[in-house]
Amino acid sequence: MINMAELSKKHRSAESAQRLRKRKASQKRLVSYGILAITLSGMALATLLWSVLGKSAGALTEHHIQLEITLDADLIDVENIAQADFAKLTKNMLKSRFPFVSGRTDRREMNDIISAGAAYELRDLVTENPDMLGQTVAFDFLASDIADLYFKGAYGQIAPAPHQGELTLSVDGDRVSFIASTDDFAPYLAPSRARLLMRADELRIEAGLQENGRRVFTEQGNPAEAAKRETARDARIAEAEALEILAGQPDGFFEPDAFTSSIFLKLGQVWVQVETISANAGTGKILGDVESSIFAADEWQLLIYEDAPITRKVSDIQAILLENLREEGRVSKGINTHFFTSGDSREPELAGIWGAAVGSFWTMMVTIIFAFFIGVPAAIYLEEFARDNKFTRMVEININNLAAVPSIVFGLLGLSVFIGFMGMQRSSPIVGGMVLGIMTLPVIIIAARAAIKAVPPSIRDGALALGASDLQVSMHHVLPLSMPGILTGTILGMARALGETAPLIMIGMVAFIVDIPDGPTDNATVLPVQIFRWADFPERAFEARTAAAIVVLLAFLFAMNLTAILLRKRFERRW
Amino acid sequence: MKHTIITCMAILMAGPAFARDEIRIVGSSTVFPFATAVAEQFGRNPDFSTPIVESTGSGGGMKLFCAGVGETHPDIANASRRMKAKEFVQCQENGVDQIVEIIIGYDGIVIANALRGPKFSLTIEQLTLALAAQGPLPETWNDIDPSLPAIAIEVLGPPPSSGTRDAFEELVLQEGCETTDLVACEGISIREDGVYVDAGENDNLIVSKLETNPNALGIFGFSFLDQNYDVIKGASINGVEPEFDNILAGEYTISRSLYVYLKTAHIGMIPGLEAFMDEFTSDAASGEDGYLADKGLIPLDEAQFLQNVDAVRNLTSMSGDGLH
Numbered sequence: 087m088i089n090m091a092e093l094s095k096k097h098r099s100a101e102s103a104q105r106l107r108k109r110k111a112s113q114k115r116l117v118s119y120g121i122l123a124i125t126l127s128g129m130a131l132a133t134l135l136w137s138v139l140g141k142s143a144g145a146l147t148e149h150h151i152q153l154e155i156t157l158d159a160d161l162i163d164v165e166n167i168a169q170a171d172f173a174k175l176t177k178n179m180l181k182s183r184f185p186f187v188s189g190r191t192d193r194r195e196m197n198d199i200i201s202a203g204a205a206y207e208l209r210d211l212v213t214e215n216p217d218m219l220g221q222t223v224a225f226d227f228l229a230s231d232i233a234d235l236y237f238k239g240a241y242g243q244i245a246p247a248p249h250q251g252e253l254t255l256s257v258d259g260d261r262v263s264f265i266a267s268t269d270d271f272a273p274y275l276a277p278s279r280a281r282l283l284m285r286a287d288e289l290r291i292e293a294g295l296q297e298n299g300r301r302v303f304t305e306q307g308n309p310a311e312a313a314k315r316e317t318a319r320d321a322r323i324a325e326a327e328a329l330e331i332l333a334g335q336p337d338g339f340f341e342p343d344a345f346t347s348s349i350f351l352k353l354g355q356v357w358v359q360v361e362t363i364s365a366n367a368g369t370g371k372i373l374g375d376v377e378s379s380i381f382a383a384d385e386w387q388l389l390i391y392e393d394a395p396i397t398r399k400v401s402d403i404q405a406i407l408l409e410n411l412r413e414e415g416r417v418s419k420g421i422n423t424h425f426f427t428s429g430d431s432r433e434p435e436l437a438g439i440w441g442a443a444v445g446s447f448w449t450m451m452v453t454i455i456f457a458f459f460i461g462v463p464a465a466i467y468l469e470e471f472a473r474d475n476k477f478t479r480m481v482e483i484n485i486n487n488l489a490a491v492p493s494i495v496f497g498l499l500g501l502s503v504f505i506g507f508m509g510m511q512r513s514s515p516i517v518g519g520m521v522l523g524i525m526t527l528p529v530i531i532i533a534a535r536a537a538i539k540a541v542p543p544s545i546r547d548g549a550l551a552l553g554a555s556d557l558q559v560s561m562h563h564v565l566p567l568s569m570p571g572i573l574t575g576t577i578l579g580m581a582r583a584l585g586e587t588a589p590l591i592m593i594g595m596v597a598f599i600v601d602i603p604d605g606p607t608d609n610a611t612v613l614p615v616q617i618f619r620w621a622d623f624p625e626r627a628f629e630a631r632t633a634a635a636i637v638v639l640l641a642f643l644f645a646m647n648l649t650a651i652l653l654r655k656r657f658e659r660r661w
Numbered sequence: 662m663k664h665t666i667i668t669c670m671a672i673l674m675a676g677p678a679f680a681r682d683e684i685r686i687v688g689s690s691t692v693f694p695f696a697t698a699v700a701e702q703f704g705r706n707p708d709f710s711t712p713i714v715e716s717t718g719s720g721g722g723m724k725l726f727c728a729g730v731g732e733t734h735p736d737i738a739n740a741s742r743r744m745k746a747k748e749f750v751q752c753q754e755n756g757v758d759q760i761v762e763i764i765i766g767y768d769g770i771v772i773a774n775a776l777r778g779p780k781f782s783l784t785i786e787q788l789t790l791a792l793a794a795q796g797p798l799p800e801t802w803n804d805i806d807p808s809l810p811a812i813a814i815e816v817l818g819p820p821p822s823s824g825t826r827d828a829f830e831e832l833v834l835q836e837g838c839e840t841t842d843l844v845a846c847e848g849i850s851i852r853e854d855g856v857y858v859d860a861g862e863n864d865n866l867i868v869s870k871l872e873t874n875p876n877a878l879g880i881f882g883f884s885f886l887d888q889n890y891d892v893i894k895g896a897s898i899n900g901v902e903p904e905f906d907n908i909l910a911g912e913y914t915i916s917r918s919l920y921v922y923l924k925t926a927h928i929g930m931i932p933g934l935e936a937f938m939d940e941f942t943s944d945a946a947s948g949e950d951g952y953l954a955d956k957g958l959i960p961l962d963e964a965q966f967l968q969n970v971d972a973v974r975n976l977t978s979m980s981g982d983g984l985h
Contacts, residue, residue, distance in 0.1 A: 168707045169707075190950065194950065198955070202702075202952070206705050288780060291779070292780065292782075295807075295808045295809065295810065296808050298803070298807045298808055299806060299807040299808030301807070302807035303807070315808060318808075393891075396890045396891075397890055397891035398891065399888065431701060432694065432697045432698040432701050432956070433701075505733075509733065511681075512685070512715075512733075513713055513715070591716075591717065591721075594687075594713075594715050594717075596715060596716050596717070597713050597714060597715040597716070598693070598696075598697040598700060598701075598713070598714040598715075598716075599711075599713055600700075600701060600704055600711040601710070601711060609683070609713050619716065621863060621865060622690070622862070622863055622864070622865065623694060624694070624864070624865070624882075624884040624885050624887070624888045624957060625888065626888055629865075
């Protein structure tokens with residue numbers, strides 16, 4: 087007989103209490119691990135979304151510059167508007183608008199503020215409205231990627247600086263010398279001076295390294311090499327000293343260069359690029375029309391572009407032109423329609439995601455038709471009809487293995503079978519869809535078999551008892567009941583296929599395709615390929631577009647999952 | 662359901678290719694940014710459709726290009742290295758016996774580090790000593806030369822599959838080993854003890870890694886230095902700074918030629934092929950002030966440029982001599 091008193095004593099003993107505490111503590115630990123894991127993954131997801139969404143914001147807007155252009159009827163053939171050189175027309179228009187921009191480099195930089203595609207947009211507009219010929223029209227030219235980034239503030243900005251004195255000018259051709267009545271420029275020389283000293287410091291560090299070399303080689307008894315280091319050391323020290331002397335002169339002249347802030351004067355509406363400057367005087371290049379005169383303190387402006395030219399893609403002349411245009415109220419900001427409606431382009435401002443999105447759509451259509459309508463019957467056959475023998479077991483093992491094969495192998499298969507043997511077209515969604523379909527097939531078969539297996543035997547027995555044939559049992563009862571599981575598996579497989587790039591390299595879908603595909607046999611690329619390629623381009627403006635393309639891919643995925651959830655809800659049965 | 666399956670089968674059977682009216686270009690991912698720019702410009706002409714440019718890598722592109730003549734095969738192959746003798750033979754065997762070879766421009770390979778890191782002035786020999794697997798495998802830069810900074814050697818660069826890495830091995834290691842006894846030239850390659858870090862094919866990624874690690878150096882194409890002067894600076898090589906003009910003048914020695922191969926047999930078969938090559942070799946595209954220079958291509962000198970124009974006009978076939 088059990089002694090209850092004895093037992094309860096045991097359960098209330100100190101040892102027992104400790105064991106209990108231990109058990110509870112381990113349970114608590116498990117729960118906290120779980121919470122920690124979820125928090126961490128939540129944070130990872132939030133960081134990802136934050137960084138992607140944050141970066142993509144820059145791709146949402148674009149800038150246009152409105153300029154009047156004369157559609158000279160002599161230069162454009164009415165019969166053949168499409169062949170006219172609108173690019174040249176645009177360049178000439180800029181040239182006459184900014185006659186002070188001279189020299190090849192400056193002219194090229196001037197032309198670069200307008201997108202290379204703008205002239206072709208104008209061409210298309212005129213082709214549609216031939217009666218515009220001979221008129222002067224105000225056209226919204228798309229800003230280039232550099233101009234766009236400048237307006238968005240990615241390259242810093244030109245800021246006005248306070249000053250008091252009046253300015254005396256003497257103009258000689260397009261050059262001007264100026265003298266201010268007070269030491270207005272002195273504060274802005276400090277950064278230049280600091281930079282000179284910084285460069286001198288760098289040189290001294292380099293000289294120190296050369297000195298190291300000299301010492302080591304002298305110790306090693308290699309006088310030739312030591313002498314070489316000594317020369318190098320002395321050259322650097324001499325250069326550093328020269329810089330230090332220059333920086334030490336209180337009223338010395340500086341020449342702003344690629345490594346220092348740019349300094350501008352604005353006389354009324356006219357800009358002057360400062361070439362040399364001291365505390366109260368300097369010289370510069372006039373960008374506009376101005377005469378020798380005296381400007382009162384409120385008639386001129388001192389402007390500083392703090393970012394040195396070397397650190398920004400937008401040059402001084404471009405910045406001045408863009409500021410000019412902005413002041414005239416010609417610059418407008420709008421939704422980036424190119425991004426959502428165009429195909430690919432090598433120019434960031436013209437590049438769009440629509441081509442890749444449509445390509446992905448067609449590819450996924452082919453994939454789902456191929457994978458779903460082969461995968462599900464295969465699963466039904468294997469689960470409901472096939473006899474359990476060595477052959478079917480072998481098929482089963484192979485299907486499971488196939489699900490783990492690296493995706494690029496399927497690309498090779500597609501290349502040799504669909505393109506090589508069947509002679510289908512490279513870069514088409516139909517081939518891409520079939521390759522991805524084959525890749526997804528095992529996933530769908532495995533998921534479908536599991537879902538079919540989960541249908542209770544009583545359903546089958548009931549149907550059979552009422553006289554249904556095997557086919558009727560499968561089609562009318564088992565399949566509808568297993569549909570939610572099948573759809574889940576399909577969506578998982580499709581989501582993987584949507585993000586795949588590797589197998590598509592082989593079949594030519596990792597390509598630059600400008601035109602929007604009209605159907606599954608047109609040349610196309612897909613979203614992940616687009617992301618992958620944009621991420622690889624050096625132009626900075628592609629960074630925002632890459633992020634925006636990722637957002638589009640996520641939206642695509644979200645839409646697919648939503649469809650699956652809705653379908654699953656529709657088919658869901660409980661028993 | 663039945664209809665869907667039938668439709669699906671019908672689509673599947675709608676096999677053999679459709680006559681093609683767009684030019685197809687395959688090949689190097691280094692030439693890709695330039696070939697696409699030309700393709701886009703060419704496609705703006707309403708008479709032609711925009712060529713399709715695939716980024717397959719130089720080797721993969723050659724394989725497709727040399728597979729035969731006909732609409733199913735590409736018309737043009739780009740490569741960031743010269744065609745190999747093996748590939749030339751393969752081309753000949755498959756009936757691709759007339760190929761026009763042109764050099765479209767140069768691509769500088771730069772060694773750069775973060776702005777706040779030390780300024781590096783290196784020589785080809787020092788780079789070889791630092792990175793060759795067959796060399797002394799030094800730990801820090803001042804092990805190589807006492808005049809270099811005393812920091813650990815850490816170099817981020819492209820993986821073995823990359824053409825940039827092949828070019829780096831050829832232009833740096835194979836040159837550098839000639840001048841020093843410490844490195845054997847036989848089968849020279851980049852060291853694999855973790856000092857050289859494989860940073861993937863994406864040069865933008867290398868740039869952003871350099872930003873966070875001031876002591877590391879990175880190896881990548883010149884156009885990426887050109888776009889990122891606000892965060893990185895280039896190392897001078899043999900006393901020459903990696904600048905546009907220096908690469909153009911041939912003074913900066915780590916630069917390679919970029920090749921374009923045209924299948925002559927396709928001229929007349931594919932509409933616009935000749936016009937496309939004219940555009941590619943035009944002054945507006947690959948000339949000194951052409952739009953490809955804006956995209957980071959280092960343009961050819963005058964003589965080489967005229968030779969290209971000539972080769973395209975006369976469709977001069979390459980002989981296959983001098984290939985490796």
